[in-house]
Amino acid sequence: MTVTxxxxxxxxxxxxxxxxxxxxxxxxxxxxxxxxxxxAAVTLTVEKIAILINPDYVPSCSLNPVLSCGSVMITPQASxxxxxxPLIGVVSFTIVVVTGVLALARVRLPRWYWSGLAVGTLLGxxxxxxxxxxSLYRIGALCPYCMVVWAVTVPLLVVVASIAVQPxxxxxxxRLLHTWRWSxxxxxxxxxxxxILVRFWxxxxxxx
Numbered sequence: 001m002t003v004t005x006x007x008x009x010x011x012x013x014x015x016x017x018x019x020x021x022x023x024x025x026x027x028x029x030x031x032x033x034x035x036x037x038x039x040a041a042v043t044l045t046v047e048k049i050a051i052l053i054n055p056d057y058v059p060s061c062s063l064n065p066v067l068s069c070g071s072v073m074i075t076p077q078a079s080x081x082x083x084x085x086p087l088i089g090v091v092s093f094t095i096v097v098v099t100g101v102l103a104l105a106r107v108r109l110p111r112w113y114w115s116g117l118a119v120g121t122l123l124g125x126x127x128x129x130x131x132x133x134x135s136l137y138r139i140g141a142l143c144p145y146c147m148v149v150w151a152v153t154v155p156l157l158v159v160v161a162s163i164a165v166q167p168x169x170x171x172x173x174x175r176l177l178h179t180w181r182w183s184x185x186x187x188x189x190x191x192x193x194x195x196i197l198v199r200f201w202x203x204x205x206x207x208x
Contacts (some may be wrong), residue, residue, distance in 0.1 A: 013189060019109065019110055020114050020166060030159060033093075033096060034095075035097055035100075037092075037096065037152050038096075038112075041089030041090045047145075061143060064203075065203060066142055067143075069144065072141055077134045080130075092120065093116070099117060111166075117164070118161040121156055121160050121161075128153055128154075131146065136196070151189075152185060158182070165178065180202070
């Protein structure tokens with residue numbers, strides 16, 4: 001059996017063209033985040049279609065006055081670009097799933113690909129924060145499946161960005177962010193939970 005030696009990187013080859021090293025744990029997380037996000041996006045799409053067919057339909061994720069997908073789905077914010085937001089998730093998370101599968105299969109994708117995925121995920125995180133603000137302070141209701149997407153997208157950005165910036169970890173600012181990345185994610189989750197508790201405390205307090 002002939003063993004093929006790893007392809008050497010040309011000295012003058014741009015860093016963006018060089019294949020990125022992806023740890024197995026990172027590949028697993030990319031795949032899990034993609035599957036979970038895709039499942040939530042597909043479910044939201046199905047629920048949205050059901051509402052369009054029957055306006056009286058009550059989505060499975062409408063659990064109470066606060067956790068109510070139905071209240072969110074009928075708002076203009078749920079179709080920010082003229083079509084249901086979950087369709088964006090279906091396309092985006094499909095790409096993430098494929099990327100996770102390739103990474104687990106040890107297909108070494110070029111660094112420009114991971115950089116592009118990081119930029120796309122960053123745009124998704126910005127969009128998510130707009131939706132969080134609208135849900136809390138404009139709509140006054142939360143979509144559980146949307147919250148699942150929020151929960152996987154922020155850590156996904158951290159993992160993908162960590163892969164993309166590997167050559168720049170010698171930079172002081174990049175190294176600092178890389179070192180504290182999971183602490184920042186924990187802080188983000190803590191802040192989000194506190195915001196939800198404070199915003200809907202009048203309802204949560206009735207359950208105590």
